[in-house]
Amino acid sequence: xxxxxxxxxSASPPSENQQRSASLFEDGILTGMTGAAVVxxxxxxxxxxxxxMFFTPSLLGSxxxxxxxxxxxxxxxxxxIFAYTGLHGVLFLIAGFIIARMFSMFEHNPQFGIVILxxxxxxxxxxxxxxxxIFPNLIGTIGAVAVACGNLFAAIAMFAFLIRRxxxxxxxxxxxxxxx
Numbered sequence: 001x002x003x004x005x006x007x008x009x010s011a012s013p014p015s016e017n018q019q020r021s022a023s024l025f026e027d028g029i030l031t032g033m034t035g036a037a038v039v040x041x042x043x044x045x046x047x048x049x050x051x052x053m054f055f056t057p058s059l060l061g062s063x064x065x066x067x068x069x070x071x072x073x074x075x076x077x078x079x080x081i082f083a084y085t086g087l088h089g090v091l092f093l094i095a096g097f098i099i100a101r102m103f104s105m106f107e108h109n110p111q112f113g114i115v116i117l118x119x120x121x122x123x124x125x126x127x128x129x130x131x132x133x134i135f136p137n138l139i140g141t142i143g144a145v146a147v148a149c150g151n152l153f154a155a156i157a158m159f160a161f162l163i164r165r166x167x168x169x170x171x172x173x174x175x176x177x178x179x180x
Contacts, residue, residue, distance in 0.1 A: 024100055027165060031103075032096020034161045035154040036089050042150045046143075052076070056142060057084045063138055070141040096158070103162045107169040124151055 043056040058076045061084030062068045102119070106112045128147070132139050139147060163170050 024104055025097075027100035027103070027162065028097035029093060030096070030165075031100050031158050031161055032093035033089075035095060035158045036092035038154045038157040039092075039150045040085070040088065042153055043146070046146055054078075054081050057081045057088070059138070059141065060084050061087075063135055070135075070137045092154075099158055100162065103166070103169065107166055107172065110169075110172040110175070113173060120155060127151075 040057075044053070047053050047055040054076050058081050059070060059073050061080035062073045062077065063070065064087070065080060065083055102112070102116050106116055128139075128144075128151075131147075
């Protein structure tokens with residue numbers, strides 16, 4: 001009994017690198033979930049307003065998983081919705097990890113913020129252009145403005161989440177802005 005107590009008492013606290021990695025991992029998961037939830041809710045609202053709840057994830061899933069064109073989708077398929085939602089979540093988790101890492105870099109070097117902004121704009125442009133080139137009818141069916149707004153809302157929510165978790169980053173940004 002005594003040996004178990006002494007071994008836990010002598011265990012060293014997690015290093016700063018371990019704490020930073022855990023925090024970065026947590027930030028990545030929560031940032032990705034925030035972005036995914038915002039986009040999902042945005043399209044749920046739009047689909048409900050159109051009178052076709054879950055139309056967008058069913059459409060996207062049918063195009064991606066079944067190779068159908070937007071015109072071929074006949075009905076809302078719950079299995080396709082589930083599969084697409086999983087893919088959507090995984091992609092946003094990956095994006096969340098990348099954004100959290102970049103935000104960590106921004107927090108220590110505020111001038112990196114312009115690089116983040118430019119990379120975000122480049123990524124959005126490439127993503128939108130690739131989708132329009134690969135699935136030209138898809139963007140027209142969903143609506144280019146709806147897609148752009150969903151991405152913008154997700155980006156704002158993800159940035160707001162990270163700023164709320166790391167208020168010192170905003171102070172660094174203000175400081176860097178006033179030095180210019």
